[in-house]
Amino acid sequence: MKNSLIILGFFTLGLFLGLSKFLPDFIMESDFSMYALYLLMFLVGIGIGADRSSWKVIKETNIKIILVPLCVVIGSLLGVGAISIFLPHIHLKEALAVGAGFGYYSLSSIFITQISGETLGVIALLSNILREIITLLATPIFVKYFGKLAGIACGGATAMDTTLPIISKYSGKEWAIISVFSGIVLTILVPFLVPFILEIL
Amino acid sequence: MTLGILIGFFIDQYPKIIKAVDKMTSWAIYLLLFLLGIGVGLNEMIIKNLPTIGLQALILTIGALAGSLILAYFTYSLFFKSKK
Numbered sequence: 705m706k707n708s709l710i711i712l713g714f715f716t717l718g719l720f721l722g723l724s725k726f727l728p729d730f731i732m733e734s735d736f737s738m739y740a741l742y743l744l745m746f747l748v749g750i751g752i753g754a755d756r757s758s759w760k761v762i763k764e765t766n767i768k769i770i771l772v773p774l775c776v777v778i779g780s781l782l783g784v785g786a787i788s789i790f791l792p793h794i795h796l797k798e799a800l801a802v803g804a805g806f807g808y809y810s811l812s813s814i815f816i817t818q819i820s821g822e823t824l825g826v827i828a829l830l831s832n833i834l835r836e837i838i839t840l841l842a843t844p845i846f847v848k849y850f851g852k853l854a855g856i857a858c859g860g861a862t863a864m865d866t867t868l869p870i871i872s873k874y875s876g877k878e879w880a881i882i883s884v885f886s887g888i889v890l891t892i893l894v895p896f897l898v899p900f901i902l903e904i905l
Numbered sequence: 906m907t908l909g910i911l912i913g914f915f916i917d918q919y920p921k922i923i924k925a926v927d928k929m930t931s932w933a934i935y936l937l938l939f940l941l942g943i944g945v946g947l948n949e950m951i952i953k954n955l956p957t958i959g960l961q962a963l964i965l966t967i968g969a970l971a972g973s974l975i976l977a978y979f980t981y982s983l984f985f986k987s988k989k
Contacts, residue, residue, distance in 0.1 A: 711938055718939040722946020740940065744933040746909040750926045753913020768984055775976040783972020784965050791961055802962075803969045810934045813941065822944050823951055823958065829941070830962035831969075838970060850974045851981030857973040 711810055715829070741818055745895065748811070752892055772882055773889040776857050777897075780806060797905055798824050804897045805832040806860030806890045807839070807867075812898050819902045835860060839867045847874045856883045861894060863887035 784803030788794055794802075798820060805812030809832030817825030839858040846854035852875040859867035864887025872880040916922050945951050951958065 711935065714935045714939040715942040718942020718944075719946045720942075722943040722948075723952070725947070740933055740937050744930065744937060747926055747930040747933055749909020749911075750913040750916070751909075751923075751930060753910035754916055754923045754926070755913070771980050771984055772977075775980045776973050779973035779976035780969040781972070782976075783968040783970065785968075786972070787964055787968030791964060794961060794965075799965060799968075802965050806969075810938060814934075814937045817941055817944070822941070822948050823954075825941060826945055826951055827958055827962045827965065829938075830959055831965045834963060834966040835969060838966065846974060850978040851986070853977040853981040853985065854974055857977035858970055860969075860973070 712833070738818065741814055744811075744814070748895060769882055769885055770889075772853060772856060773886040773893075775853075776806065776860055776886060776890060777804075777893070779857060780804070780860065794824075794827075797901060800905070801898050801901045802828045802831050804894065804901055805835075806862075806894060807832050807835040808861035808891055808894045809833045809836070812894055815895065815898045816902070819899060836862050836866060840870055843867070843870045844874050852876065852879055853882075856886050859883070859887065861887055861890040864891060 780803045781800055784799045785796060788796055788799035791799065801816055801820070802812075802824070805816075805828055809829050812832055813825050813829035816828040835858070839855065839860075839862065843855040843858065846858055850857075855867065855871035855875055856863045856879065859871060863871060863883040864885075868880065868883055868887070871883045875883075
């Protein structure tokens with residue numbers, strides 16, 4: 705939660721700086737967010753590689769657990785795909801990319817900004833932040849009507865950290881490992897799936 | 906990123922480096938979203954259309970959540986319910 709607030713804070717600070725137009729020219733002209741992105745990808749890669757415990761969880765649990773992140777991927781993509789019919793300004797591909805953020809708003813919005821521009825980047829940022837907020841608020845209701853996987857499915861990539869407490873509280877502690885697993889798989893998928901959807905599909 | 910993963914495999918015995926990498930990752934994310942904020946602030950098209958953009962974001966979220974929830978419901982009742 706604290707992290708989300710810090711991230712939102714930096715975004716808002718940037719927003720007002722941009723609005724005030726009090727910026728030196730070199731920031732507005734140079735494309736150094738590109739290099740910052742490369743750096744970020746490198747760091748995220750180190751983080752994934754170094755986290756032995758997450759590889760272990762994946763190895764030790766039985767095959768059925770794979771179904772959980774799989775159903776989040778398919779469900780999210782089908783859902784945004786279907787609802788994008790009502791959004792005339794957004795292509796199917798763009799809607800899918802936003803949905804493929806799975807709540808991992810920082811990384812997905814950065815990628816989408818870089819590939820498709822700022823408008824879609826902001827949509828991705830807001831949409832995926834909303835996903836986290838709605839999960840935090842509505843998991844008790846979702847679990848009641850959609851079963852114990854509901855919170856994990858809504859949380860998407862955030863099911864491993866920010867939304868884990870609420871999931872484990874309302875689905876039960878025995879679901880926490882599944883939740884972490886699903887979150888980790890989705891988190892690893894985001895940096896591959898989002899560019900894939902936008903550039904290759 | 907692949908290079909990063911490979912390096913990660915080799916440095917996993919050094920918790921200090923991992924911690925530093927975590928910190929740097931957070932800061933790289935802060936920096937990029939700060940830059941995105943600046944870009945958005947400078948982009949009049951986005952500022953003018955912010956309510957529309959927000960609404961589109963909300964609609965997409967609802968789609969993603971509805972799809973996930975429905976599939977989660979079936980996955981749960983078909984494969985996990987007996988587990989309790």
